[in-house]
Amino acid sequence: MIKKLGSGASLALVLGLLYATPGYSQANPKLSDPEIASVAVVANQNDIGYAEIAQKKSKDAEILKFAQTMSNDHKAVIAQAVALVKKLNVTPKDNAVSQKLLADAAKERKSLEGMSGKAFDKAYIDNEVAYHKAVISAVEGLLVPQAQNAELKGLLQKVVPTLKAHLAHAEMVQSNLK
């Protein structure tokens, strides 16, 4: 049986490929700070996009509340990131990771748009669990170690507890849906 890869699994795959690339190592950064800023912003935008679909399609109170929190929190994180890149006079730079994230999110949104009712709720929250796991892994394993600027690194580190709380919240909602 072929199992569809959600956006979380795709992100993990992207990171896995990056780590597996010959010559690549964590001690030899591949992403510049402007590229890291781009990945961070895109990762947050993706989850806002999923939340917008949930708010449009779901009738489940817990899903709607969770989606609202994701939308508010990720917008707050983007606001902080934008303020920082302005302060540092850095322009987020498109790169292979952010492009892959965008492409995968487009596929995931299309898939979610085609669902309804409980199937949608389950697909949305399953994706949220997988996506947050993958993003936490990416921030801790890739973005933080490679960030050169101390303030950018600090912001990325500060986001991790928020992502972990989101994951725990998503798992709680997922458990209540079953």
Added chain:
Amino acid sequence: MRDPAAASRRFLYLLCTLLFITACNSKPDQQPTAAPPKAPEPAVYTVEIKDMKFVPDSLVVKKGDEVIFVNRDMVAHCVTEVGKTWTSSAIPGGEDWMLVATRSATYYCAIHMVMKGKIIVQDSTGK
């Protein structure tokens, strides 16, 4: 010639007048009165909302003490009693909210439901 009886009467009159004045001016026996005991000033405690946690997540206070919740995160939080008898409503990042502790409570952030804490209110005997 002076009348000795009249002089005695004048003396008695003066004496009575003096005694009367003294009696009027004297105050009743007084014990030094202590000022009524002042209620102790409420203590002020701070709970930081930091890295998606209430720090400390458990706090022991006395009735009437003030607890200030300071949101140090970049996202909004709230402080809501589990029975929803009270709530702070949303506290944006960088802002704070004060609770006057009247009874023990377990609370959580209704925005991020995995964040929990409690306040234990003791009476003056420490119970």
